[in-house]
Amino acid sequence: MHQLDPAALLRRATELSRAIAGTTAPNPAVGCVITDATGTAIFGEGATQPPGGHHAEIEALLAAGAAAYGGCAYVTLEPCNHTGRTGPCAEALLQAGIAELHYIHSDPNPVASGGAERLRSAGVKVVQHGQLRSEPLVPWLLSTRLGRAHITLKVAHTLDGFTAAEDGTSQWITGAVARRRVHADRARRDAIVVGTGTVLADNPRLNARPEDGGEYSHQPEPIVVGSRALPEHSHLAQRGAHRCASIPELLDYLSARGHVDVLVEGGASLAGSLLRAGLVDALESYTAPTLLGSGRGISGGGLARTISEQKRFVLESSEVLGADVLLIARSPQAHRLLIDREE
Template identity: 40%
Template sequence: MATPIETDAMRRAIDAARAVICALPNPRVGCVLLDPDGKEIATGFHRGAGTPHAEADALTRAGERAAGATAVVTLEPCNHTGRTPPCAQTLIAAGVTRVVFAQTDPDPTAAGGAETLRAAGIDTEAGVLAEEAAELNVAWTHAVTTGRPFVTWKYAATLDGLSAAPDGSSKWITGPEARRDVQKFRAEVDAIMAGTGSVLADDPRLTVRDEGDDPLPYERQPLRVIVGESTIPRYYRVFDQTAPMLIIQSRDPHAVLQKLAEREIRHVWLEGGPRLAGAFWNAGLIDRVIGYIAPALLGAGRPALEAAATTLADLRPIDVTDLTTIGKDIRLIGTPLGAPREDFD
């Protein structure tokens, strides 16, 4: 059983992992090394693909002090060789005598690290603050267990559920605080998706921007994904050089996500427009909803979602997990419940 000192160390490891905004396509992981007296030796965290894993980062910081230490890790040490060596073997070679981890690795290609550690005679304990650690990587866990990216649908609408006026104008329904809040969520994903209709209508940038509304560096930008069969003129802003871009000429949400899964995309931010969102909603492929509701009414215009519901029996509830005000607007975060109609594809 984990000691109170080890549990406190796990909380610090979780905080270290949480400080990383996005490590996709890899998970966010933190590691704290403790000496035999329970004092912290070093803290490490994973910054993203190709960089040292959290365990290796902590071990490098600790140097020779790692021998005889306890490693407290938010995710089971990996057991495979990818861009970096397997962490289980790295811990063994460093002389660590005990490993405490939170979430069991759900990735079948990397799992098994605990067994390797135990076979080497290292005392190993799993499940310490597992739920808290799992919250760090909800989208990543979903992607590696289902084989498709996690999809977050974001929309902005008036109180009567409209995202554009009858003339098609839609900028801006919500205030500047809400728009800045969106950037924080965009920075946590590895793809931002919009339909060709929305791109043609709004000419969006689909980038992550700072407080001054300037795009972040190219290497920190998610993949821009444009879905649909309409042609986008080359002078539109999605073709600029501020972020990578991919066009998928398909109307099938399943096929779109399959193409993205092949590119190791884990978390898709679905942003526009209502027809594309409706296709994903009808297919049951929206995993989280983030809605920004402006305290205003239009009375007529285009709805935020174009789905195929015909009766109240088609109603799909949303489990609201967060409800707060952002500036003058309301932000709602929730998880769709229930299955879509069987005849939806």
């Protein structure tokens, strides 16, 4: 039988974790695959359950049953080594008789780390695949290191950098394919934030809707920043969106709620506040090949007086979405924290 490649098995584990992203905060979204001793057949798969539920390793071990004995575990994050709401996964893997562990990211949380060493000292062969990355884990990894929620700023803009026309209208700059992507993206976030200006101008719903018109099963919590009253019948007032009067209040609220992965959807004034405070960790820029000549920019200005003060991000990926382009970039700080990993 054909032996499966460790990198392919870890990619499979990543796929499993992508499906549950958004449902595990404050815990990380982890995926796990259990194979036989030669890595030829998959016996069990699992992903992190909502807080209080099983970690990915336990789900995969339950699926594998007795077949896990003498087998290999492929996990996107180092198995935890502490008792929180659930027992240590390192011990569960040992008790199940796992002989080999492959994982991608070390656990940056000093309380939970040490699982790899625990297994190694018990005679398990342990291999870290530090050259790989499990994308669904990145906001959690960075949030743990930053000590606050990971913040992604999403902007949809024209080729000349405008997010709205002079009269404040902004629907629709990008096309249907990009909008579908935005909705799928919302469905894997813990919270979604806008300023009062956007509520007053656009009356957004901010929920995650697939094309069939329903709602994704996971919805991010909507949050509004600013002090102006929201119209009583606006969608967000009706949904009882939480209000924060300042950025520090927003950060405190995100932390109190255990939100790890947060999407900010504008507008320019809120985006500028966050950019100036160095709080934007990732940028998702949807660019449409259209021009407005004037209007509202991405940040409302005040970021740089001269070119040496420009806020340059590090390009992560680019993708054509129908008639538009999506660029994803990380702040230099987030980029450094990610590449200066412990391995």
